[in-house]
Amino acid sequence: MKACTFVGCLAIAAVAQAQAPGHERMVEHLDRIREEASRNHFYLGDAKAQSMRNALQSMRPDAPAVLRWEAHLKLGEEEQHVGEELAAIEHFEECLTLLPEVEGEIGAQWVSRLYYRLGMAYLRFGETQNCALHHATESCILPIRGSGIHVDREPSRRATIYLQEFLKRTPAGTEPYITGRWLLNIAYMTIDGYPDDVPPRFVIPPESFGSDEVFPVFDNVAMRSSVGTYSLSGGVVVEDFDADGSLDLLVSSYDPSEQLRLFVNDGDGTFTEFTDASNLAGILGGLNMVQGDMDNDGDMDVLVLRGAWMGAGGRHPNSLLRNNGDGTFTDVTFESGLGDEHYPSQTAAWADYDLDGDLDLYIGNETTDGLSAPAQLFNNVGGGTFVDVAIEAGVQNLRFTKGVVWGDYDSDRWPDLYVSNVDGDNRLYRNLGDGRFEDVAPQLDVTRPSTSFPVWFWDFDNDGALDIYVAGYDALVDDVALSYLGASFSAELARLYRGDGDGGFEDVAVEMGLTDPTAPMGANFGDLDGDGYPDFYLGTGYTAYHALMPNLMYRNREGRGFSNVTTAGGFGHLQKGHAVAFADFDGDGDQDVFEQMGGALAGDKYNDVLYDNPGFGHHFIDIALTGVGSDRAAVGARIRVQIRENGVSRSVFKFVNSGGSFGANSVLRQMIGLGSAERIERLEIYWPTTDRTQTLTDVSLDSELWVKEPGPASARK
Secondary structure, eight states: TTTTTTHHHHHHHHHHTTHHHHHHHHHHHHHHHHHHHHHHTTTTHHHHHHHHHHHHHHHOOOOOOOHHHHHHHHHHHHHHHTTTTTHHHHHHHHHHHHHHHHHHHHHHHHHHHHHHHHHHHHHHHIIIIIIIIIIIITTBSSSOOOGGGGGOOHHHHHHHHHHHHHHHHHOOSHHHHHHHHHHHHHHHHTTTTTTTTTTTTTTGGGGGGSSSOOOOOOOEEETTTOOOOEESSSSSEEETTSSSSOEEEEEEOOTTTBBEEEEEEOOSSSSEOTTTTOOTTOOBBEEEEEEOOSSSSSOOEEEEEBBBOGGGGGOOOOOHHHHHHHHEEEEEEEHHTTTOOOOOEEEEEOOOOSSSOOOOOEEEEBBTBBBOOEEEEEEETTTTTTOOOHHHHHOOOOEEHHHHEEEETTTTOOEEEEEEESSSSSEEEOOOSSSSSEEHHHHHTTOOOSSSSEEEEEOOOOOOSSEEEEEEEEOOHHHHHHHHHHHOOOOOOOEEEEOSSSOOOOEEETTTTSSSSSOOEEEEOOOTTTTSSSSEEEOOOOTTOOOOOEEEEEEOTTOEEEOOOHHHOOOOOOOOOOEEEEOOOSSSSSOEEEEOOOOOOOOOEEEEEEEOOOOOOOOOEEEEEEOSSOOOTTTOOOEEEEEEEETEEEEEEEEEEEESSSSSSSOEEEEEEETTEEEEEEEEEEEEETEEEEEOOOOOTTEEEEOOOOSGGGGOO
């Protein structure tokens, strides 16, 4: 980081680590997890593959052909999952060689399965050989064209042959058939054969891939910006970690063997990695992260979340990384009180729920049939320590938690808590102001979707009242394909709960045009076109190897609805998308979009992406708030910018947080789009902790503004 030279940072890091036994303990603990995961991790371990290899190798040469066929097929599938693509293809091809001997014994469904696996194996191998090893800006962007078309087309050609054979053997209209048809069209796109070479009965019409409106293309500049890391699914935090005025990137990976990585912004939108220099070496894994200034020292600290989706096998410690303010981080999990219990988790959120001037922390954990994993509410008691008060507060949840966010939905100053659960009602915990909460989701009718994931509070229509977006997570590839074909599908839709300003909500998702099937894990919102109305991006996909579906971008039409601009803007990445963050990385006055990519299986790695905003010519203001009586990072503060635009006054509202529940925008830098404003009439900041409204009137357009909460430092409670 820029607070010291590279060599100097290494020296500081060595001293810091020597003085932090908890940090060393965490590094040792994570190393043990890494070693165990290489063999027995539910998604990433190779113990099962190795056992199957040994079994096949020891099989007698005269073993029945059907046994050899089945062993090759299942081992091929396992090799695919652990990332051994060529080995998988070899096993599938051996099955094809044995097919004349066994076809009469194995049944038609097994033959179809073989052709499907061969098609998928060659399609994904083609992606590795082209999109990953020879990456281009348009790689894997739907519809695939231009530089996204493969140079080495042979793998995809083979994929088209086997997928067509699969479709011929599969009943039309079934889920496997629709999925195979979708993948066949993608395969033809990669070899520049779409739509002309696709058999007419299988083709998805080109007009299906249109956008709702014209929108400029955002180029993927991750590689030339040096942030196109190749990894599995993970998290991202965008923040000015070194206080130099430029926004940096911290990224993680679900893989317990992969390193947390810090990229420091060089000031021009390019980045330099400072991972080792920042004392982060050995801090491994983490599906998600969220930042907060836990000690009110002005430097953003980070919580790393681990163990998600693994049940009792995911009882890995989270990491609380204290920003030392000198270019280094120290893991203080065990010293802080956050390391006493380990539960599988990937979601957390910071807020000053008791309005005492420092940030508290809620962590949503994953309760399953085999594990009771209560959520944790860590009250900040000062001195860098926390106490879990979830039982007393009544917020243990005891469900499979996928997203948590804070927001004062009823405007009583006290932050409330929304919890998104898989296969169970969501909760809205209303803050009673005395340390206790009550779940009011049923009475306010905000419990759905029944299988949900990312969630956030925002004011999408600029009426000053908080709204809630909750994404569904049960859409499959066939649902997506059916939607592109204009046919009905079974996936549950997202919910957009519009707040009425009095503590009530109405679901307006369909009214606002949010009728597409989606399966996002990562998601966030920002203002792409700088008009003051928040847009949002969904990082879609699920664990299955064939789950190739476009990530989705929606433009806000001034609070009156949303337009799907995915294909027009070049956002329809087919690889699995995870943590999303909106930020002005290159300092040109508009928001770019970073997305952490990759799946959960070792064979599903991909390069992260950074979409560069071409600009819309709109005005903005970039605000940095500093709390005095409130928490220093001003989490929970409300910003209102009243502008004169086209001769009419209107207000733009922004509530200070990091955005969605999977991917973290900057908290310290709040960029607000002001459209075609002629001037800023007034700027108001409401500080809920101290219940004060601060008003500024002499504010220029397109400026960076630092605002300190009025009152002496002693006002902090």
